[in-house]
Amino acid sequence: MALVILGHPNFSSSLANKTIIEELLKSSLELEVRNLQDLYPDYQIDVKAEQAALLRHQAVVFQYPVYWYNMPAILKHWFDTVFEYQFAYGSKGDKLQGKNFLPSFTVGGPEEEYHTKGEHHFRVYEFWKNLEQTAYYAGMNYLEPIYFHGTSLNAGFTEEEVKEKARGHARRLMGRLRELESQVKQHS
Numbered sequence: 001m002a003l004v005i006l007g008h009p010n011f012s013s014s015l016a017n018k019t020i021i022e023e024l025l026k027s028s029l030e031l032e033v034r035n036l037q038d039l040y041p042d043y044q045i046d047v048k049a050e051q052a053a054l055l056r057h058q059a060v061v062f063q064y065p066v067y068w069y070n071m072p073a074i075l076k077h078w079f080d081t082v083f084e085y086q087f088a089y090g091s092k093g094d095k096l097q098g099k100n101f102l103p104s105f106t107v108g109g110p111e112e113e114y115h116t117k118g119e120h121h122f123r124v125y126e127f128w129k130n131l132e133q134t135a136y137y138a139g140m141n142y143l144e145p146i147y148f149h150g151t152s153l154n155a156g157f158t159e160e161e162v163k164e165k166a167r168g169h170a171r172r173l174m175g176r177l178r179e180l181e182s183q184v185k186q187h188s
Contacts, residue, residue: 001030002177003057007064007075009037015159016106016151016166017065023170029177032057036074043077050082051095059100059180060140061173062131065151066107071131079134088138097139100180103131104173106151106166146173 004024008017024031034053040046054060064071086092128145135142148165150157 001032001057002059002061002180003053004031004033004061004063005075005078006033006035006037007062007072007078008035009067009072009074011035011037014065015153015162016148016169017063019163019166020063020104020106020170020173023167024174027170027174029174029181036078040074043074045078045081047081047084050078051087054082054096054099057099058184059102059177061102061104061177063104064106066105071105083134083138094139099140100143101131101135101138101140102143102173102176103128103145103147104169105145105147106169107147107149143176146176 004021006017006021008014011018011021021033025033032053034050036045062071062075064075067073070076083089083096087095131145132142146169148169150165151162153159153162
């Protein structure tokens with residue numbers, strides 16, 4: 001069973017992330033989805049409940065849209081409060097060691113804008129080094145992110161294009177989760 005931490009600040013109006021979650025929930029995978037904005041609209045995160053959720057799962061997916069080259073504030077706040085000293089790091093902070101850390105996100109702009117001479121000057125993976133380091137610091141297995149470009153209707157993408165890309169993203173994510181599930185069963 002996998003845990004999905006959904007860090008979308010306006011999920012009800014989302015197109016890409018909503019499609020991804022809907023597809024995941026239709027699958028045969030056992031998932032626990034925690035929609036942070038629904039659970040904590042006041043940003044008062046129940047740290048113990050979130051830590052308990054993390055402890056129940058071997059694979060943790062962080063699903064969110066890219067906001068200003070980073071994760072949305074609710075997800076950053078979640079990391080700041082939940083990955084605390086002596087839980088995620090420190091001399092006794094080994095609770096997440098060996099768990100799988102899988103970033104899964106959507107990028108509004110087209111891929112060609114994410115390179116040295118593009119509008120955003122950097123490749124997408126360069127923005128996510130902090131995630132990778134967070135996983136390593138907590139002793140987790142960082143997995144290569146699953147993501148896609150072109151979710152913004154303002155950038156000229158159509159609703160159907162976005163939904164089709166999101167369904168493809170969900171299929172890739174489900175495939176990765178099934179691989180992880182299979183690996184756990186093989187080692188049991």
